[in-house]
Every structure is written in C-alpha cells, then in structure tokens.
Amino acid sequence: MLWQSVVGKLWLTILLLVTVVLTVLMVMQLRFTEGSNLEDAESRLNSYANMAISTYESHNEPEGTFDHLQTISDEFGINIMIIEEGELSWSATGQLTGEVEPAQLLSLLQDERQVDPVQRYPLEGNSEEQMDFIIVGERLNNDPNSGIFLYQPLSAVEEASAETRRLTYLSAGIALVLTTVFAFFLSTRITAPLRKMRQAALEVAQGKFHTKVPILTQDEIGQLAIAFNRMRRELNRNISELNQEKEQLSRILVSMADGVLTLNRKGNILLTNPQAKRFLDMLFYEEGKEHDTELAKLPPSLQPLFERVVQTEKEELKEQTVQGRSMAVLMAPLYEENHIRGAVAVVRDVTEERRHDKLRKDFIANVSHELRTPISMLQGYSEAMVDGVMSSEDERKEVAQIIYDESLRMGRLVNELLDLARMEAGYVDLQIEEIDLDSYLERIVRKFTSYAKEDGLKIDLEQQNQGENAYFDADRIEQVLTNLISNAIRHTEPGGHVRVCHTVENGHDTFTVVDTGSGIPEEDLPYVFERFYKADKARTRQRGGTGLGLAIAKNIIDAHSGIMSVQSKVEEGTTFRFSLPRKK
Secondary structure, eight states: OGGGSHHHHHHHHHHHHHHHHHHHHHHHHHHHHHHHHHHHHHHHHHHHHHHHHHHHHHOOSHHHHHHHHHHHHHHHTOEEEEEETTEEEEESSSTTOSSOOHHHHHTTOSSSOEEOTTEEEEETTEEEEEEEEEEEEEEETTEEEEEEEEEEEHHHHHHHHHHHHHHHHHHHHHHHHHHHHHHHHHHHHHHHHHHHHHHHHHHHHTTOTTOOOOOOOSSHHHHHHHHHHHHHHHHHHHHHHHHHHHHHHHHHHHHOSSEEEEEETTSBEEEEOHHHHHHHHHHHHHTTOOOOTTTOBOOGGGHHHHHHHHHHOSOEEEEEEETTEEEEEEEEEEEETTEEEEEEEEEEEOHHHHHHHHHHHHHHHHHHHHHHHHHHHHHHHHHHHHHTOOOSHHHHHHHHHHHHHHHHHHHHHHHHHHHHHHHHTTOOOOOEEEEEHHHHHHHHHHHHHHHHHHTTOEEEEEESSTTOEEEEEHHHHHHHHHHHHHHHHHTSOTTOEEEEEEEEETTEEEEEEEEOSSOOOGGGGGGTTSTTOOSOTTOOSSSOOOSOHHHHHHHHHHHTTOEEEEEEETTTEEEEEEEEESOO
16 A cells, blocks of 8 residues: 555655645734734724825815815725714714614723724615625814724735635645655655665575676765675675585585484484484384484384483493394484573494404404413423323324424415415505416416316316416415315315316406305305404314415405406305406
8 A cells, every 4th residue: 555655654754744834834824914904904904094084174065075075985985974963074984884773882982093894784675685895084173073084995905815815725745746746756866775775685595696786876865775785795695604504515515425304302303414314214114113304203113312312311231123123323412592492413333343243252262272272282292292192203203293283274274364365455555567367367277287187176277368468466365275175175076076267257367166065154155355254163173274264365456447246056066266367
C-alpha cells in the first residue's frame, strides 16, 4: 500500500506540514484582510461624513443641500440620513427606516463619532430580513437630538473579503498540488536508490555476492550505498573464507583414516565422515537394526558410552569387535562455553594393530620354541660329553655331529631372522641386472636334481618363451626359487613330480613352482607367508624348516614390486606363483 511505502509516508508528511502551515497563514491573512478592509471602509465613511457635513453646513437652502448630499450618495455608493430635533428629516435611500427609531441612532452618538460595523437593522418593507451595516454618525450643531449618519451595507466589505478568500484558497490549492508533485519527485529521487539497494540486498541474500549498488550521489544515500558495497565485499570475503574452511574441514574428515562423528546433547548424530558411516552401518547391521539417516540415532551399544561421557565430562575409550574387526571408539565431550553441548567420537580400526600384537606374541613364542630345542640338545649332549657318558669313539662322533647340526640350525635361524627384520624395515639392497633366463633357471633346477632323485622324485623345467632376458636381483630371486623348490621336494612323497615353469604374461615374468605333494589345508592358506607359520601344527622336525622362508621370499618379491600367491589342495599338490615386472 501507498501508506506503507517510503514514498507515501514522505508525501503524507510533507503534505500535512504544508497544509498546517498554509492553514495558519491563510487564517492569519484572512483575519488581517477582513480587519484591513473594515478599517478602510470606516476610513472612507469618515471622509465621506466630513464631506457631507461640510456640504450640509455650507448650504442654507435645504433642497440644494439635499441635492448635493444625494449626489455624494450616488457618487460614492453610500447612504446618508439626517435627523433633526429627534425626527428623520431626510434620507438618501429608504433602506434603514421602518422599525428603527431616530432615538436608536442618536444613542450611538456619545461624546465622539461612533462606528459600529456589526449592527443589524431591518430592511424597509420587511421587518424579518435584517442586514449588517457599518454606520458613521456625527452631531449637527452640537445638538444631541440632531445628527447626520452615513451607512453602508457590510456586504460590500464582505465581497472584498470573499474575493480575497477565493484567491487565498486558490493559492493554497495550487500550493498543495505543487507540494504533492514536489513530494513525489523528491521521494522518488530518494527511494530510487533505496529500491536498488533493496534489490541488491535480495540478490546478496540469494548468494550473488558480486552485485554492486551504483553510487549516484555523495549525500547520505550515497554514503549508504558505499557502506552497502563495503558490507557486500566483506560478506563475500567472510563467506569465501568460511566455505574454504568448511571445504578444508570436509576434505580433512574425508581423508582421515579414522572415523569421526559428532553428537548433540540428545545423542543424535550431527556429522560423520565416510569411515564413521561405514562403522555405523556395520554396527547397525550386526545389531539387527536399520540405520535411519533422518533420525541419526546413536547405536544402542554406544549409548552407555555416550551417557558416561556426558555425566562424567571425561573422555572414555571402548573397544569392541564389529563384523570380525576390532574397532576402538574414543569419545570426548564437546563444550559450549561452560555447558556440554554434545560429544565427539573418533573410531579407529585397530584390527591390524591387534593382529601385529598377536604376531609379536607369536613371534616371541615361536623364536623361544625354535631356539629352545637346539639349545636343549646342545646343553644335553655337551653335558653327556663332559660327564664321559659316551664310551666309544663312534658315539662321541655322533654326539659331536648332532651338536654341529644344531648349531648350524641355530645360526641359520638367526641369519634368517636378521634378513627378515632388515627386509621388513625396508633395508633391501637389490642388485638389479640383466639375466639370461635359460641358463639361470637350468642352473637352479640342476642344483636340485640329485636331491630329487634321492627322494624318488622327478623335477622338470618348463619354459614357454626361451631366449628371454629379465631384470632382477639374481641372488635374491634364486633364494626365493630355492626356498620354493626345497619346500616342494620336502613335502612331496616319493614318486611325485615337481615342475618349475616360466612364462611371459602382460609385461611380467611369471615363475611357478608346482608339486604333487600333500598340499596345504584351506584354512592355512591366508597365513603361509607369515613368520614361523607352519601347516604342521605338531611342529615335527621330520621335514625341517624354520617357518621363515616363505616370509623372506614374500618380502623379496615385494621389494621387486612383484606379486606372490599360492594355490593348494590337500593330497593333490601346491602351486606357488610370483610375477616380476619386465622393466629395468
């Protein structure tokens, strides 16, 4: 509506102000004009009265005097009345006669000339109609019962005042129209930039921070436009910084290996990263509940942890197994000034850490087990030699041979442990060189031919691509092949078959050792490359081995950026395969 806009309010204010000022001025002007017209009429009547008195006194004959007075009355439009001895002797017109007694007019004469502009007297022939007259009278010959009176209807003065009022009202109307036009023009000039700023503010509210308000003037509105543009720039800068911080925080949360989730005072989830969402999905699935993303409720198993954090205002740690993985949840309170407004939880997958802890414990147990047996044998046989239990030379040689073999076993175990530790620490010094695969593989297989014949086995070399060269550390790869072939011979019964194969596939040299031995149980396959792991749970020493060979072989292949795998079936055989990239 017009009254609710700045234009309407400004126009109404200016119009009311001008109306009040014009009304006051018009009232004062009309009062002044009416008083001035009345004074002018009185002054003229006084002048005409002096003229009439002079004419009356200068003529001796009444008829000649009355003729001159009639001429004055006609000439100036005034009425003249003469009263002598209390009686009306002559009148220029008959308007002020009838019920008005001469004594009533004579009573107006006191010591001085009297003027009464508001006297009402009846008209001639109609006593009900009355008219206001302005009357001037004066005594004749100082006789209180004689006088000359000049009177004029007040309507003549009122006509002049009415014309003045009409001109005043017309001027006031013109002033109001001009004021309205000026007010609308002024308000439009004022509100036009305000409308532009309003439109700019709406665009800024919609996120269009590049909107700029034009500066047309240097007044307060121009200063307001400058302030608005400065506010827009600062707001754009602050929003950009907030977006950058938000994006940075989002990227940090997404790239974190740990899951992060924030909770409000009621335990509802406010924010999660992908890692935490996967944890919640697994937890809800394990608890048999559906994850409602709209309600974002905390899983029941974590609710007691959240309640303890809120009550004690201290961080709490909880570790639980979810879908076979060990998850550690560290929850701490979030504060808003001095009040807790929720909590933040960090979820970490500690499965590998727990597995490493278990491997460390198993490593200690395995090393202790592997060293205890040779040490015990060394101690026992050395005590027997010291005590002289062996009576013959052959028995002493046999004991000495056993002590020698066990010392070699201990040295081999220690060396393998040192090599494995260096490899796992990243200290693998590879001597990459160009290798002629034909002679290289024939030499390695030939080294095991005699051992295979002694055990009643057959060993063959199969090459699909002969005349090929490859780049790798010859000693390290020979160590890997030696370990795989010796394991194949050791775990294959007499009459079995061992094959060493080489192929070139997809830019990789693939080496395969296949045997027809006892095989590896399916449940043991994921762990064959771990330290000290043996499929033989009884750890019999019939087939020897320290349980470190495959772990060392896996580290050597990893150092070459290769891939190593195993396939096996119980009582059917085992296949070990590793691939090396064909590049220098």
